[in-house]
Amino acid sequence: MSVSTASLAFSGAGPIAAATRQRVLDAATALDYSGPNPLGRQLRRGRSGIVGVVVGDSLRRSFRDPVSIQVLDGLVSTLGPLDLGVLLIPGSSDPSGPAVDPLLESAAMDVAVIMWGGTTDDPMLGALRRRGIPTVLVEGQHQSDVSSVGIDDRGGMREATEHLLALGHTRIATVTLPFDRARGEGLVAPDQMDHLNWEITRRRLSGVTDAGVTPVAIWETPASLVEHGRTAGTALLSAPDRPTAIACQSDLLASGVVLAARELGLRVPEDVSVSGFDGLDLPWLQPDVLTTVVQPLEEKGAAVGHAVEDFLAGEGPSTRELPVELRIGTTTGPAPVSLG
Amino acid sequence: MSVSTASLAFSGAGPIAAATRQRVLDAATALDYSGPNPLGRQLRRGRSGIVGVVVGDSLRRSFRDPVSIQVLDGLVSTLGPLDLGVLLIPGSSDPSGPAVDPLLESAAMDVAVIMWGGTTDDPMLGALRRRGIPTVLVEGQHQSDVSSVGIDDRGGMREATEHLLALGHTRIATVTLPFDRARGEGLVAPDQMDHLNWEITRRRLSGVTDAGVTPVAIWETPASLVEHGRTAGTALLSAPDRPTAIACQSDLLASGVVLAARELGLRVPEDVSVSGFDGLDLPWLQPDVLTTVVQPLEEKGAAVGHAVEDFLAGEGPSTRELPVELRIGTTTGPAPVSLG
């Protein structure tokens, strides 16, 4: 009985007599050998079957975001049938620690995915380049040696803004995702706009100006969470010249704004219109249904999966952009008649 | 220049002259060699540095549950410094597919974690046993060859129920987590109690009876989600002899019940008291603060991490049970005076 025959028996690849095969399997159970060791196989194949996924800054924050989750879900569903596993890699959560998680430096992986592709000089990207690991960037700045998956953020936001314009709104504020890794919170002065380092935030903001609107206020939030939306909404709607419409860069932020408006005794959409971005199910916002730009989250995950597949098939970097669609709900309506 | 010297240079383990080391490093950059291949190292060490984590049934469902997320977060935080990575393994989502994810059968991992340890005959546990992979079971039935991490579910639920009793409630209903993998939804008849196969559900239910209460109704939900809680609440509170208190097995279920009560025009806690389990932050439930049994979620994740650490240190299976604490909020109050 030779090792090669045993290997044949387990893999079922080469020609092997049924009797021999059975003999091998019997011997295996006798010696309680539980099948080939994945490590040996991986070394030989030169493939680990693992896709490293950098989900976001801290896992906790990322996982509280249904957007990340749904994309991840689509990704895992696509990768599963390909016999690929997903290795979770925390992004750099605290600035004091190392800029790059050690896993990114040393873990075995065939392809890496960065869920929220930040800036060009991202140290994570540098580490992956050095290791020669093909990388897929989601919602990041396009780069020649990296695959990109994204949506039409800019067009979607433009559409939402045009919808508000069509309703007669003129005082439009906007609540944004973080500008950079510093993740500030509050009004952004015009001279701070050069801190805008995060590609997704930049694109969605561009959509607003594309529609010909100069926001009366730009509020940066540190993360896409309901509570930050609430803070933003409270601040913006308590101001003397409050906006009649607020275009938010995410649904969670938008729902926070809606809650803040309700708390202030403002009616939505009679007193203030609110739009979001993502197209999440928000059952607890009832009876309101958010007006929002719907993006195909699971398809986005699947697109990432296909980008990974392409790499493993030996192809070069690819680019995928998915369409979005404006869904009009009950949180946007005609601008209130001016009392002034 | 020999391979062994190069190895020494990179690992820094053995004695090596600084000059030689530098020479090796220079040569490495010249040949753009990016450091040792993890696969070779893993094979040699016999360790992959990977912990497989079965998060729940479908990833999407699991990830919508803040409880899973926080435990996972605690786990990753503990595993990171140990240079261990987390491999996500989907549980068996659809019954038509294979009972066990292929990753569980063949992926390289040093230890496995099953987040919601189901039943004794769990096929996942069987597969891991066959492969000889040490396993940590969270909230599962204790088994001699497996490490367990859990909390005092039973005591916590008992405490919550006693709190309701002390407030004068006598008509107490309970909303539970799934009974088994079938994940039914609706009232559970007494003769269906033998389907109760899920350890965590069983334990929390036992806590209620421990307090000496026989629930006027037991409602099973298919998952710990707000919408299922809402459905349960709507059904239970529309019934003719509606309960005056509802003890829920999770906070998300409890918030759904609170929302349902509000929709039905019932005041919480004047008309109906609601208690939860988990101790989540639920800012959008404002102004209410849920009365609940607080469990240390991140510590639970850390405890899982330590269980993993123990295994890797060569120790045998261990058991960890964490304490819980009743936190009284605004959703429970004195039983309404009977009108009847």
Add this chain to the structure above:
DNA sequence: GCCGTCGGTCGAATCGATTTGAGGGGTGCC
């Protein structure tokens, strides 16, 4: 009856790093 072919099995090389024990060269001490 002989040769060609095919199905099945085996040996050996290979993937890449680690690690032990041996050996070589230099230095310090007597």
Add this chain to the structure above:
DNA sequence: GGCACCCCTCAAATCGATTCGACCGACGGC
């Protein structure tokens, strides 16, 4: 000046599976 010791380097074995090419026996065709 010689010997002993120390520091460094290196050759070789090992982890476990895969796979190519070789080999062997049997069968079929001519």
